[in-house]
Amino acid sequence: MSLLTSNSHSMSEEEIDEYSDGTVKLRNPNIELMDQDILYHLALGSESHDLNEMFGDVKFVCMGGTPKRMENFAHFIMNEIGYKLPAGTMLQDISAYSYRYSMYKVGPVLCVSHGMGTPSVSILMHEMIKLMYHAKCQDPVFIRIGTCGGIGVEGGTVIITEDALDGQLRNSHEFTILGETIHRPAKLDKKLARELKALASPDDPYDTIIGKTLCTNDFYEGQGRLDGAFCDFSESDKMAYLEKLSANGVVNIEMESTIFAALTYHAGIKAAVVCVALLNRLNGDQVNAPKEVMNEWQARPQILVARYIRKVLAQKGQLKGIFGAQGSIKSPRRFKLVQQESQAHE
Amino acid sequence: MSLLTSNSHSMSEEEIDEYSDGTVKLRNPNIELMDQDILYHLALGSESHDLNEMFGDVKFVCMGGTPKRMENFAHFIMNEIGYKLPAGTMLQDISAYSYRYSMYKVGPVLCVSHGMGTPSVSILMHEMIKLMYHAKCQDPVFIRIGTCGGIGVEGGTVIITEDALDGQLRNSHEFTILGETIHRPAKLDKKLARELKALASPDDPYDTIIGKTLCTNDFYEGQGRLDGAFCDFSESDKMAYLEKLSANGVVNIEMESTIFAALTYHAGIKAAVVCVALLNRLNGDQVNAPKEVMNEWQARPQILVARYIRKVLAQKGQLKGIFGAQGSIKSPRRFKLVQQESQAHE
Numbered sequence: 001m002s003l004l005t006s007n008s009h010s011m012s013e014e015e016i017d018e019y020s021d022g023t024v025k026l027r028n029p030n031i032e033l034m035d036q037d038i039l040y041h042l043a044l045g046s047e048s049h050d051l052n053e054m055f056g057d058v059k060f061v062c063m064g065g066t067p068k069r070m071e072n073f074a075h076f077i078m079n080e081i082g083y084k085l086p087a088g089t090m091l092q093d094i095s096a097y098s099y100r101y102s103m104y105k106v107g108p109v110l111c112v113s114h115g116m117g118t119p120s121v122s123i124l125m126h127e128m129i130k131l132m133y134h135a136k137c138q139d140p141v142f143i144r145i146g147t148c149g150g151i152g153v154e155g156g157t158v159i160i161t162e163d164a165l166d167g168q169l170r171n172s173h174e175f176t177i178l179g180e181t182i183h184r185p186a187k188l189d190k191k192l193a194r195e196l197k198a199l200a201s202p203d204d205p206y207d208t209i210i211g212k213t214l215c216t217n218d219f220y221e222g223q224g225r226l227d228g229a230f231c232d233f234s235e236s237d238k239m240a241y242l243e244k245l246s247a248n249g250v251v252n253i254e255m256e257s258t259i260f261a262a263l264t265y266h267a268g269i270k271a272a273v274v275c276v277a278l279l280n281r282l283n284g285d286q287v288n289a290p291k292e293v294m295n296e297w298q299a300r301p302q303i304l305v306a307r308y309i310r311k312v313l314a315q316k317g318q319l320k321g322i323f324g325a326q327g328s329i330k331s332p333r334r335f336k337l338v339q340q341e342s343q344a345h346e
Numbered sequence: 347m348s349l350l351t352s353n354s355h356s357m358s359e360e361e362i363d364e365y366s367d368g369t370v371k372l373r374n375p376n377i378e379l380m381d382q383d384i385l386y387h388l389a390l391g392s393e394s395h396d397l398n399e400m401f402g403d404v405k406f407v408c409m410g411g412t413p414k415r416m417e418n419f420a421h422f423i424m425n426e427i428g429y430k431l432p433a434g435t436m437l438q439d440i441s442a443y444s445y446r447y448s449m450y451k452v453g454p455v456l457c458v459s460h461g462m463g464t465p466s467v468s469i470l471m472h473e474m475i476k477l478m479y480h481a482k483c484q485d486p487v488f489i490r491i492g493t494c495g496g497i498g499v500e501g502g503t504v505i506i507t508e509d510a511l512d513g514q515l516r517n518s519h520e521f522t523i524l525g526e527t528i529h530r531p532a533k534l535d536k537k538l539a540r541e542l543k544a545l546a547s548p549d550d551p552y553d554t555i556i557g558k559t560l561c562t563n564d565f566y567e568g569q570g571r572l573d574g575a576f577c578d579f580s581e582s583d584k585m586a587y588l589e590k591l592s593a594n595g596v597v598n599i600e601m602e603s604t605i606f607a608a609l610t611y612h613a614g615i616k617a618a619v620v621c622v623a624l625l626n627r628l629n630g631d632q633v634n635a636p637k638e639v640m641n642e643w644q645a646r647p648q649i650l651v652a653r654y655i656r657k658v659l660a661q662k663g664q665l666k667g668i669f670g671a672q673g674s675i676k677s678p679r680r681f682k683l684v685q686q687e688s689q690a691h692e
Contacts, residue, residue: 028577037573040633041462041565066445099412100462116387116446119463119601122564129575167522176513177567178579178587218468219387221523227383229475230612231374233524241524255465266576287386 022138024129024267031130039127043098046134055135059108060309061128063121063260064145067093067102067113073145073302074104074111080306081313083107108318109309114144117217118173118259125263132269141192142264142271143308145301148213148254149223150277151246155289156206156297158304160193161213161273162249164257167222169214169248173262186215186261189270196272199307206300211251213273215258223253225285242281252277274301368484370475370613377476385473389444392480401481405454406655407474409467409606410491413439413448413459419491419648420450420457426652427659429453454664455655460490463563464519464605471609478615487538488610488617489654491647494559494600495569496623497592501635502552502643504650506539507559507619508595510603513568515560515594519608532561532607535616542618545653552646557597559619561604569599571631588627598623620647 031037036047044051062077064070074091077083083106085091095103095112101124104111112128114121132140150157163171164186172183193210200208220228224238245253257273264271276297278287289297313319377383382393390397408423410416420437423429429452431437441449441458447470450457458474460467478486496503509517510532518529539556546554566574570584591599603619610617622643624633635643659665 026575028573028575030572030577034573038632038634068445099414115461115463115466116469117461117463117465119563119565119568120461120466122568123462123566126564126566126574126576133575167525167527169525175567176563178570178583179513179515179590181513217465217522218472219465220469220472221521222465222468224524226376227374227380229372229374229472229479229609231376237524244525263575286380286384288384 023136024132026133041098041100041123042095042127051134052136057108058110058137058140061110061140061142062145063112063114065116070111070113074106076302077109077306078106117255121256121259129267142269143305144260144273145305146254146275147278148252148275149279149281150252151242151250151281153251153277155277155279157277158208158300159252159275160196160210161257162210163212164261165212165214166258167216173258184262184266186258187265188261188272192270192272196308212249213257214250214253216255227285274304276300369482370478372479387444387446387469388441388473397480398482403454404456404483404486407456407486407488408491409458409460411462416457416459420452422648423455423652424452463601467602467605475613488615489651490606490619492600492621493624494598494621495627496598497588497596497627499597499623501623501625503623504554504646505598505621506542506556507534507603508556509558510607511558511560512604513562519604530608530612532604533611534607534618538616538618542654558595559603560596560599562601573631622646
């Protein structure tokens with residue numbers, strides 16, 4: 001099985017540079033030999049659909065846990081980049097008939113739900129990377145827009161992941177392939193993280209920080225919560241654990257970042273993770289902020305990512321629409337308007 | 347951290363017998379001390395809802411991956427047990443506002459979607475077990491109704507899990523709690539598995555078998571598929587791996603069974619996993635059976651579970667409705683009718 005380890009390194013910058021046309025290359029020689037490639041969990045296929053025509057213009061792939069959040073983001077980003085649907089049309093969930101993930105396309109922005117936990121993200125990432133390949137997308141950027149528990153940061157804080165760590169605080173994701181355990185680096189693009197951080201505005205009524213993110217396979221025992229169906233540890237055990245995380249630079253805990261980082265890095269795709277903290281775990285375990293507050297918090301990573309997308313499109317002279325090409329969104333007010341409109345659809 | 351290991355054994359039959367009233371006990375002393383318990387991912391709470399009134403009569407908790415499958419099952423089981431909704435009412439997704447899981451209640455049967463992969467199931471199981479506790483449900487039985495890849499069995503075969511194995515073929519699930527790795531047995535109720543098997547009819551135009559189930563954290567590389575975004579192994583490596591699984595008694599692969607078995611066993615809840623194979627992995631990797639065929643296949647585990655629920659209710663004299671109390675469903679025809687009705691709602 002030495003072929004596994006010998007080939008399992010991630011691409012160096014030199015290797016990535018070789019792909020001068022910017023399209024996503026697959027590290028799997030089998031795909032191009034197949035008559036058709038069914039992306040089963042997306043309800044798409046390389047023969048049943050013209051994937052290049054449908055998705056060839058995608059530049060940003062934004063992912064988040066729930067279908068609802070990604071539908072909201074699709075409506076929001078449509079407004080932010082001034083994208084207009086043809087008269088008499090509305091957004092449609094492209095993957096509706098997979099009954100698994102939801103996908104909305106707004107010009108160059110693809111908004112996809114990934115469910116909860118690394119295995120669910122893993123399935124989606126394999127199929128999204130293959131979709132980028134079939135569609136011949138150029139230099140797509142992948143951004144996860146999530147929620148998390150903060151460690152020592154207040155609810156509502158926006159956190160950009162510097163490094164994704166697994167349960168043993170390793171900066172990698174563990175894979176079991178043909179019964180063999182391997183690790184792949186869970187690296188994110190540090191320059192992209194800094195670019196995103198720079199788009200935080202001093203006028204934002206909340207903090208936007210960069211830090212390490214712990215990725216767990218469970219929400220209760222796995223994150224040291226005292227309020228699961230089972231709990232064999234004490235409050236002081238829990239606090240000692242959270243303090244240890246904090247001493248290691250961990251500022252938040254979620255359940256998807258290592259696989260998202262490991263698979264994008266392995267594919268040579270630039271990626272970032274931006275989450276909002278729903279609580280400060282040093283103060284408690286239950287997620288109990290009022291619904292309106294939580295909705296406003298969940299908009300914050302979306303606002304930051306929208307600023308980034310506007311900036312990139314403006315630099316390319318591709319920002320159309322009513323707001324001009326300033327490349328920066330000062331006020332979160334428009335978000336609320338779009339969210340309300342979107343909720344009116346429910 | 348010795349408290350972790352010392353307390354982490356599962357309940358013996360003697361211990362379970364101590365709970366003579368049959369209600370679900372939590373192995374967490376913290377919950378009863380809390381003012382309220384918010385079941386965040388179900389959009390329910392112990393103070394905001396009267397959980398005993400809403401769920402106290404639940405006897406069967408049926409889970410499956412997608413919201414759609416569980417909605418279909420809810421309509422199907424309603425017909426099968428002769429359960430009638432009050433005039434002018436329809437089934438409603440109880441957890442709709444969680445935007446994460448879907449939950450439908452049909453008298454004593456709760457139908458819940460669990461998403462894909464063990465972490466997603468883990469979150470749900472903690473909250474479902476707590477729900478059973480708050481609702482004071484008596485002796486609930488948990489059954490996962492899933493899809494899988496078969497090994498040496500044809501697409502459409504129904505497989506009842508005897509033992510759930512992890513990627514290293516261990517009959518346990520690995521947990522990381524406060525940074526420490528522990529294993530809990532992934533045991534299912536063998537008597538329940540035999541009861542389910544006995545409900546397969548010689549008239550069924552497909553096989554129903556019992557065997558070991560491999561649970562993986564990925565659908566592509568993790569299951570030895572050649573058609574993911576990445577593949578560092580050859581077809582002969584893959585076949586050697588699948589043959590090794592087969593030699594170990596593994597008849598199918600899915601992504602949820604170890605956590606489902608480990609957490610129900612740890613809670614002293616009787617549980618089973620019934621899946622239908624969507625393909626024979628010895629013949630290929632892609633899931634490409636026609637949609638109509640796949641829909642009919644996905645009905646098969648539901649038919650078996652419905653026979654079981656009817657049998658139990660009939661034994662208790664609780665089977666109402668138009669079909670009488672034979673406790674056995676001979677024909678899958680009624681399923682199709684209900685499915686069609688349900689699809690007409692889409």
